Amino acid sequence: MGFLEQYVEGIPELDMEASRAAAAHIGNLTVPPGALGKLESLAVQLAGITGRIKPSFEKKAVIVMAADHGVCEEGVSAFPQEVTTQMIHNFLSGGAAVNVLARQAGAKVVCVDIGVNNDISHPELVSRKIRFGTANMAKGPAMTRAEAIRAIETGISIVEEEVRRGVSIFVTGEMGIGNTTASAAVMCAMTNTEPAKAAGRGTGLDDERLKHKIGVIEKALQLNAPDAADPIDVLAKVGGLEIGGLIGVILGAAANRCPVVIDGFISSAAALLARVISPEAAGYMIASHISQEQGHRQLLEALDLRPGLDLDMRIGEGTGGVLGLTLVDAACRIVSEMATFESAGIAGSGV
Numbered sequence: 001m002g003f004l005e006q007y008v009e010g011i012p013e014l015d016m017e018a019s020r021a022a023a024a025h026i027g028n029l030t031v032p033p034g035a036l037g038k039l040e041s042l043a044v045q046l047a048g049i050t051g052r053i054k055p056s057f058e059k060k061a062v063i064v065m066a067a068d069h070g071v072c073e074e075g076v077s078a079f080p081q082e083v084t085t086q087m088i089h090n091f092l093s094g095g096a097a098v099n100v101l102a103r104q105a106g107a108k109v110v111c112v113d114i115g116v117n118n119d120i121s122h123p124e125l126v127s128r129k130i131r132f133g134t135a136n137m138a139k140g141p142a143m144t145r146a147e148a149i150r151a152i153e154t155g156i157s158i159v160e161e162e163v164r165r166g167v168s169i170f171v172t173g174e175m176g177i178g179n180t181t182a183s184a185a186v187m188c189a190m191t192n193t194e195p196a197k198a199a200g201r202g203t204g205l206d207d208e209r210l211k212h213k214i215g216v217i218e219k220a221l222q223l224n225a226p227d228a229a230d231p232i233d234v235l236a237k238v239g240g241l242e243i244g245g246l247i248g249v250i251l252g253a254a255a256n257r258c259p260v261v262i263d264g265f266i267s268s269a270a271a272l273l274a275r276v277i278s279p280e281a282a283g284y285m286i287a288s289h290i291s292q293e294q295g296h297r298q299l300l301e302a303l304d305l306r307p308g309l310d311l312d313m314r315i316g317e318g319t320g321g322v323l324g325l326t327l328v329d330a331a332c333r334i335v336s337e338m339a340t341f342e343s344a345g346i347a348g349s350g351v
């Protein structure tokens with residue numbers, strides 16, 4: 001058995017006893033039953049993940065996996081490929097949207113080069129390049145199976161390092177011009193969805209170029225025939241290196257009983273593959289927001305995840321995910337700080 005298969009076997013089931021105890025505690029808090037809505041289900045989930053009724057997460061990290069995509073040569077993005085590298089410099093100097101929102105949430109940004117086209121060296125950059133971008137999936141497989149597995153294992157090793165540094169909650173983030181094309185192709189392959197329903201405008205394609213993008217995805221799926229029963233085959237043929245890295249982040253978080261907050265469309269495509277690799281990992285995923293990217297709603301439904309926020313965002317990077325940390329903090333404070341009917345001397349419901 002390879003490292004990955006063995007690692008995945010170690011992902012623990014959720015602690016249902018802790019979840020039940022949290023639900024009972026929430027039932028005694030001074031609100032009408034169920035009135036705190038998704039914050040209540042989040043608190044119950046967090047108890048199941050950590051085994052603690054009143055968890056708290058001091059150290060938080062968003063892992064921004066960055067990689068390039070060979071399919072960009074088909075003209076599937078509104079922006080040129082160099083923007084991937086340029087944005088990495090922006091992440092490293094703290095000026096990107098995810099940096100700002102992560103500072104607000106008290107999370108550190110870990111930027112990983114898992115497959116960018118250029119050589120980049122910076123003391124803050126985690127350099128784990130597997131190859132210089134994927135190959136063009138409209139002409140053949142994006143990467144080899146061995147590279148796909150390495151991408152996943154890279155994500156796992158980064159989480160393991162951060163757990164050793166005390167991080168106890170993770171957010172998925174990414175940067176890669178062209179990656180909404182790869183993510184839509186993954187979604188189509190895994191859920192048997194028409195590319196016209198899965199593909200969106202990404203960074204801002206007009207109608208004509210969106211039609212072209214849909215045609216490219218159709219061609220890539222036809223040519224590569226990814227096997228829906230084999231998520232690593234799907235990742236290798238029509239996915240991306242950062243998508244593989246994020247699968248590893250999700251599996252790594254689950255193996256360490258840490259919640260993992262899922263960002264937008266690209267992160268959700270990674271989550272879809274992760275939950276087939278490990279059905280147990282699904283319980284550790286928290287959906288942060290619904291992105292404007294067409295296909296995200298259906299993708300979240302396929303994941304059976306209900307997003308907390310709907311902010312008309314369409315950027316990725318982990319921006320929605322770090323905003324989702326606020327909801328996690330809110331759920332934690334409710335269970336640890338609220339009074340119960342008994343402690344506050346308030347009469348319960350008469351019905």
Ligand SMILES: Cc1cc2ncn([C@H]3O[C@H](COP(=O)(O)O)[C@@H](O)[C@H]3O)c2cc1C
Binds near residue numbers: 077204
């Ligand atoms: C300046 C800029 C910053 C970004 N930050 C995230 N993305 C997002 O856009 C890209 C996906 O869209 P597409 O598939 O259309 O290329 C990804 O890099 C994603 O993270 C950005 C895109 C741009 C242009």
Ligand SMILES: O=C(O)c1cccnc1
Binds near residue numbers: 202203264293313
């Ligand atoms: O939802 C996302 O992750 C997204 C949407 C558009 C562009 N980039 C990312």
